Amino acid sequence: MAPLRVEHLRLQAGGQCLLADLSLTFPAGSCWAILGRNGAGKTSLLRALSGLHVATHGQVWLAERPIAQWPARERAQRLGLLPQHPDMARDVRVLEYLALGDFLRSPMPAARAELLLQQFELTKLIERQLHQLSGGERQRLALATLAAQAPAVMLLDEPLNHLDLPHQLRTLHWLQQRAGLGDLVLLTLHDVNWARRYCSHALLLDGAGGWAAGTVSEMLTPEHLSQLLGHPLHVAQGDEGWLIPAAT
Incomplete structure (x- = not known):
């Protein structure tokens, strides 16, 4: 049983078709990079997959049940969404906010909280309040709260926002590990090289209804990405095979 699949999904914004007739199964144990230019519909897609946004047409299935039929509490046991701009009350302390993710076992066991705080x-x-945190610290707290929720399906909108390089790498490694343990991970990214290194699959959105999906080796080629991003890319010399923008 696939943890998440969509049938004939269509998304529109302001009368413009962003995504047309998306039918796709997301298997357990896979990590998907969702790529596209600004305004291509990446955030709208994640919101539709989470049940927060009703698609113009089509159906989202969570564990073979229409997502709209899941009670909110039961849905949150299976699926978690990290929005691009998490809603964080200014006067809440770090530990209080973290505990929101573990709502099923409230209060959060002290040992579990300590483990997540360390991770x-x-x-x-x-002891800090949220307004005393930097952007990167707030993002790490949002990620920790999603980890506390421990859903089998994780949707992350720009999870690397505000993170410095070491924390970007740790976050990507953690998500790759979660997929390796059987979870389904979908994240929006702008760095195609991180997607190639840490993800197993890619979904490309052109913002005009078109889409393409497959393994990263199939999708994240210079040809596909140059067309998608509107700028020529080529493979740099060396063992890693990094994709870099061509000089203009």
Whole structure:
């Protein structure tokens, strides 16, 4: 049973078709990069997959059940969404916010809280209020809260926002690990090289209704990405095979 699939999904914004007739199964244990230019519909797609946005046409199935039929609490046990701009109350402390993710076992066990605080390097910030955190610290807290929720399907909209390079790498490695343990991970990215290194699959959105999906080796080629992003890319010399923009 696939944890998530869509049938004939259509998304529109302001009368413009962003995505047309998307039919796709997302298998357990896969990590998907959703790529496209600004305004291509990446955020709208994640919101539709999470049940927060009703598609113009089509159906989203969570564990072979229409997502709209899931009660909110049961849906949250299976699916978690990290929005691009998490809603964080200014006067809440770090530990209080983290506990929101573990709502099924409230209050959160102290040992579990300590483990998550260590994993996302938040231990020294435990007594701070959210308005006292930097952008990167707030993002790590949002990621830790999603980890506390522990859903089998994780949807992440720009999870690398505000993170410095070491924390970007740790976040990508963590998501890759979650997929390796059987979870389904879908994340929006702008760095195609991170997608090639850490994801197993890619979904490309052109913002005009068109889409393409497959493994990263099939999708993230210079030809596909140059057309998608509107700028020529080529493979740099060396073992890693990094994609870099061509000089203009």
